[in-house]
Amino acid sequence: MEQRLLQQIKQRYGVVGNCEQLNHALDVCLQVAHTDLSVLIIGESGVGKEILPRIIHDNSPRKRERYLAINCGSIPEGTIDSELFGHEKGAYTGAIDEGEGYFGIANKGTLFLDEVGELPLATQARLLRVLETGEYIRVGGTEVLKTDVRIVAATNVNMVKAVSEGKFRQDLYYRLNSIPVRMPALRERGNDILSLFRLFALQMVEKYKMPRLDLTEDAKRLLLKYKWPGNVRQLKNLTEQISLLSEERTITAETLRRFIPEDEETMAVASYSTKPSGESHSYEQERRLLFNFLVELQNSVQRLNGEVQELQKQITALGGQPVQMSHPVLSLPSSIPQIETPAYEMADSEEIKTESNPVVESLNVGDNEMELLKKALRRCGGNRKNAAKELGISDRTLYRRLKQLNLE
C-alpha cells in the first residue's frame, strides 16, 4: 500500500503509530474494504480494534449505508437473538410490538460484531445461517427474511482455544475468519508507545489547558519496557492520570512508577489471567463478596431492630401492649456477632480504617461493589476481561454492571 494513502487514513481516523504490524493491519483492511468478505479482527483488549471496521466500512461501496457497532458481550443472553434478528409481537413477555433487529436495520450496510467470542451457541447457529444464506427468522416468527449485511467481527479471546473447548462453532469461526487481521499488542510497538504518550498528553493540554508533559530518557525506557496489559487504553488512562495528578511536568521514571504497577505485579496479573477459573484467587474474591454481603445483612438487621424498637415505643405510648416476638428473627445471628475485616482486605487496602474508627468505611454493598470493580479494572490496566477473571465473574456480568453503574 502506498505510504501516502496510509498516512492519510491515519490522519483521518486519528490513528497514531508507524510500526510494521499496525501498518500491515491497516493495509489489509484497506485492501479488502471493497469486497463483501467477512473480516475477523483479533487482538488483546485495548489495542484499538474498534477503528478498523469503521475504516473498512467508509472505504467500501457500502459507505453511504448504515454502519452499526454491536458489543455482543454486553447484551444479556436472553435478549441477544431478538436484538440481532428482531422479534415478532408477543414473542416474549414485554414484546408489545415487533422489533426489526440489527440484521434488518443494517441491510445493505456493515455490522460490526465486537466481542463475537461471547455469543451464545444458539445465536452462533443463527449467525452462521445468515452469513451463509443471507436469511434469518425473527424470534417468535416463521417468515424467512432476507438481508445483505457485511460482517466485521472482533475478539480478544483465543478463538482456536474457544473452538477446541466447544465454546465457539468451528464452521462459524472459519466463515468469520475469511480475512483475519491482527492488531498488535502495545508492548510490540516500540517507539509508537512514545508517540501515543505524546498524543494523549497533547489531548490533555487542549482539553484542560494544562502545561504539556515531557519525558526524561529513563521514563521513556520504562514506558518501552513495560508490558502494558491494558494496551493503548491503559496508556491513555495513565497519561491522563499523570497529566491531572502530577505536579511535575517533566516526568521521570520515578514519577511513572507511582502510576504504573511494578513489573512484577504486571507479571502477576498475567499469570492470574492464565489460571483456570475456580482456583484460589476467585475463591478469595468470592469470600470478599460474601464478606460485603454479610456486612450489609448485619446492617439491615440492626436497622430493622431499631425500627421495631421504635414501633414498640409508639405502641406503648398509645397505651397498647408491646408485641411479643415469638421468633427472634430480628436478633443478630450469634454466628456473626461482629464481622472483622479479613486479613486479605487488610493486606492491600489503602482504605484500611483504624480500630478507633471502624465504621467510617461504607458498608453499602453497592458502594463496595463499585469500589471492587474499579480496583479490579485499575489492577488490570482497564482490561475488562482480566478484571472479570480477577473478580470471579463472567465478562458479560462485568459489562452489564459497568453499564448499570455508569462506569464504562
Ligand SMILES: Nc1ncnc2c1ncn2[C@@H]1O[C@H](COP(=O)(O)OP(=O)(O)OP(=O)(O)O)[C@@H](O)[C@H]1O
Ligand atoms: N493507534 C491509536 N492511536 C490513537 N488512539 C488509539 C490507538 N489505538 C487505540 N487508541 C485508543 O485506545 C482506546 C482503546 O481502543 P479500542 O476501544 O478500540 O480497543 P479495543 O481493542 O476495541 O478494546 P476491547 O477489546 O476492550 O473492546 C480508545 O480510546 C482508542 O481511541
